[in-house]
Amino acid sequence: MLPSLFPEESNSSPSAILALADGTIFKGVSIGADGYTVAEVVFNTSMTGYQEILTDPSYNGQIVTLTYPHIGNTGVNDEDVESSRVHVAGLVVRDCSLRVSSFRATQSLPDYLKSQGIVAISGIDTRKLTRILRDGGAQGACILVGDDAQRAVALAQGFPGMSGQDLAKVVSIKSTETWTEGSWTLGQGFARPDCNGKHVVAYDFGAKTNILRLIADRGCRVTVVPAQTPVAEVLALKPDGIFLSNGPGDPEPCDYAIETARVAMEKKIPLFGICLGQQLMALALGGKTVKMKSGHHGANHPVQDLDTGRVFITSQNHGFTVDVNTLPANARATHVSLFDGTLQGFELTDCPAFCFQGHPEASPGPHDIIGLFDKFISLMAGQK
Numbered sequence: 001m002l003p004s005l006f007p008e009e010s011n012s013s014p015s016a017i018l019a020l021a022d023g024t025i026f027k028g029v030s031i032g033a034d035g036y037t038v039a040e041v042v043f044n045t046s047m048t049g050y051q052e053i054l055t056d057p058s059y060n061g062q063i064v065t066l067t068y069p070h071i072g073n074t075g076v077n078d079e080d081v082e083s084s085r086v087h088v089a090g091l092v093v094r095d096c097s098l099r100v101s102s103f104r105a106t107q108s109l110p111d112y113l114k115s116q117g118i119v120a121i122s123g124i125d126t127r128k129l130t131r132i133l134r135d136g137g138a139q140g141a142c143i144l145v146g147d148d149a150q151r152a153v154a155l156a157q158g159f160p161g162m163s164g165q166d167l168a169k170v171v172s173i174k175s176t177e178t179w180t181e182g183s184w185t186l187g188q189g190f191a192r193p194d195c196n197g198k199h200v201v202a203y204d205f206g207a208k209t210n211i212l213r214l215i216a217d218r219g220c221r222v223t224v225v226p227a228q229t230p231v232a233e234v235l236a237l238k239p240d241g242i243f244l245s246n247g248p249g250d251p252e253p254c255d256y257a258i259e260t261a262r263v264a265m266e267k268k269i270p271l272f273g274i275c276l277g278q279q280l281m282a283l284a285l286g287g288k289t290v291k292m293k294s295g296h297h298g299a300n301h302p303v304q305d306l307d308t309g310r311v312f313i314t315s316q317n318h319g320f321t322v323d324v325n326t327l328p329a330n331a332r333a334t335h336v337s338l339f340d341g342t343l344q345g346f347e348l349t350d351c352p353a354f355c356f357q358g359h360p361e362a363s364p365g366p367h368d369i370i371g372l373f374d375k376f377i378s379l380m381a382g383q384k
């Protein structure tokens, strides 16, 4: 007998179903918690960084399928997390490694998923799944442990969609915190930078920790505030700059955050937005955001700087985009996606505010465009 392509099938892992709202059914094995999960399913093309992806709060409410086929080989560790817990609603992989091989690993991926209560499936033809999502767009899906395919399809079809979902306030911290940790280096752990420079107040809509680390690395004093903190309270903290974080869900219903962005721009406080932060700034200016077909989720997206022509390979994770044609005249496009021409960054001509749709903090991904953090520091220092 030929060895199974999915060795985990040959041991005692329970069977599981992945059903799509369009009725497609995939059979595999459970590598996570029991039960079922229902959410929008999106594909991520990163070749590394599954632990960062799992813990990115912007994935809250989404099932992620990884196009890289061999997942789990380095297990999980205590440092490669972008928040305090797993946020994806479920995980779909082609082949979950049976063996963990990394000196940093503290747990296997399946044990980690089980301990966090995350339903996940392995043994899936993720190329077929990704083609369906690429051609038909992201859609509702259900991962169900067991064999009841009909129930899984019905659950997937009941998913209401991402539009209209305000998840930023759900994942945000509940009280104000001070952030002091810098980046991690092998053998040295997390840096403890001198945080007595510019005072940045960071709105937490589901912020990835590497963003806060990169701001702290640059000597800033970082105060992190809950998503619904009134902007007047933030202004009373006398910030040198305000940061609007990434976050899950639809930006449009986040009226509290749109108001924050509007006032910060009106008061001409140096302002930097990443991903959801860009979308909130656009909405505050009277612009519009739209749901994309399959979104951008990966670590290989080329983005062009419209001023210099230079191309950066960037990390991306968004399902909504700003319609550039709806922005007012004082918003100048600075970056564009070379995959589909969507807006990747803009800045204001009459106030020190700029934003980026992708992820300059990477994690996972290339650091090509990390210089945007230095641009924020320069803005706070009053330089253009």
Ligand SMILES: NC(=O)CC[C@H](N)C(=O)O
Residues within 6 Å of the ligand: 058, 245, 246, 247, 248, 249, 250, 251, 274, 275, 276, 277, 317, 318, 319, 320, 321
């Ligand atoms: N990473 C993010 O901030 C994502 C923003 C928003 N939730 C979107 O999907 O477009």
